[in-house]
Amino acid sequence: ANPGELKLISDSDKKTDRVDAKQLARMVRLGSIPESYVPTDEVRQARALVRGRQKLVENRTEYANKIHGLLSDHGITREVKPLSVKGREFLAELSLPAPWDALLESYLELIQVLTEQIESLEAEIEERAGSLKETQLLMTIPGVSYFTALTIYAELGEINRFDRAKEVVSYVGLNPIIRESGDSRFEGSISKRGSGRVRWLLVQASYSAVHTCEDEYLSRFYNRLARKKNSKTAIVATARKLLVSMYHMLDREEVYDPPGVST
Known part of the structure; x- marks a missing residue:
C-alpha cells in the first residue's frame, strides 16, 4: 500500500483523530487500501516533459x-528584467569590473541556452498535448492552454483511478480542512496537499476563464x-x-459543456 495515497486519495478531509481512525478502519474492512500508483508510459512521458520544463x-x-x-x-538600482529584450540589451552594454563582467556574460549565455531548451520542450509539449484525447478534451475549456492541459493529465494520471470528483479535489489539495471541536464544526483553508504547481495552474486557468475568456458558468459562480x-x-x-x-x-x-449556459 502507498502511505501517501492513503492520505491523498481518501475522502476524509476532516482533521480529527476520531475521523481518521474510522476512515482507516473502513478502508481495511472493505479491502480498499490503495495500491501504489504505477503510471502508464504515456503519463510518465508527459510528466517528464512538464517537470523537465519546470x-x-x-x-x-x-x-x-x-x-x-x-x-x-555594484550599486545599480535600475530595475532590469534579464529575460526581456530590453533588459538583455541593457546588460550587454553594461561595463562591470573584472571578474564580475565575466560572470555577467556567463549568466547571460546560460540564460540564452536555457531559453532555447525551454522553447524546444514547449514545442514538444504542445505537440504531445495535441495528440492525446485527454488533453484535447481539457483544451475545450476556455482559459486552459496546452501546457495546463498536459500538466493536469500528467499529474493526475489515469482518471479512472479516482472513484469520484471529491477524491481528485483532495488529491490536488483544493479540499477545505474541516476541524471539529465538541459539537462545533469549522471549515478552514484548503489542505494544500499534492502538487502546488497544479493548484497554481488551476487558479490561473480559472482567473483567465472568469476575467479574460468570460466563461459564463465559472464567471457566474x-x-x-x-x-x-x-x-x-x-x-x-x-x-x-x-x-x-x-x-x-x-x-x-466529453468536451466542456457546463450546465445552464446559453448557446
Whole structure:
C-alpha cells in the first residue's frame, strides 16, 4: 500500500483523530487500501516533459536572480528584467569590473541556452498535448492552454483511478480542512496537499476563464461567491469547481459543456 495515497486519495478531509481512525478502519474492512500508483508510459512521458520544463525554468530564474545580485552589489538600482529584450540589451552594454563582467556574460549565455531548451520542450509539449484525447478534451475549456492541459493529465494520471470528483479535489489539495471541536464544526483553508504547481495552474486557468475568456458558468459562480466572501476565496473555489468539471469530462470522455449556459 502507498502511505501517501492513503492520505491523498481518501475522502476524509476532516482533521480529527476520531475521523481518521474510522476512515482507516473502513478502508481495511472493505479491502480498499490503495495500491501504489504505477503510471502508464504515456503519463510518465508527459510528466517528464512538464517537470523537465519546470526545472529548466527554475534554473533560468536562478541565473536571472544572480544577475540581480550582481547589479545590486555594484550599486545599480535600475530595475532590469534579464529575460526581456530590453533588459538583455541593457546588460550587454553594461561595463562591470573584472571578474564580475565575466560572470555577467556567463549568466547571460546560460540564460540564452536555457531559453532555447525551454522553447524546444514547449514545442514538444504542445505537440504531445495535441495528440492525446485527454488533453484535447481539457483544451475545450476556455482559459486552459496546452501546457495546463498536459500538466493536469500528467499529474493526475489515469482518471479512472479516482472513484469520484471529491477524491481528485483532495488529491490536488483544493479540499477545505474541516476541524471539529465538541459539537462545533469549522471549515478552514484548503489542505494544500499534492502538487502546488497544479493548484497554481488551476487558479490561473480559472482567473483567465472568469476575467479574460468570460466563461459564463465559472464567471457566474465566481461573481456570486466574491460578493459573499472575497475575491481570493472565490477564485480558489472556482479552481475547485473547474477541477471537478475536468474530472467529469475525462471520466465521461466529453468536451466542456457546463450546465445552464446559453448557446
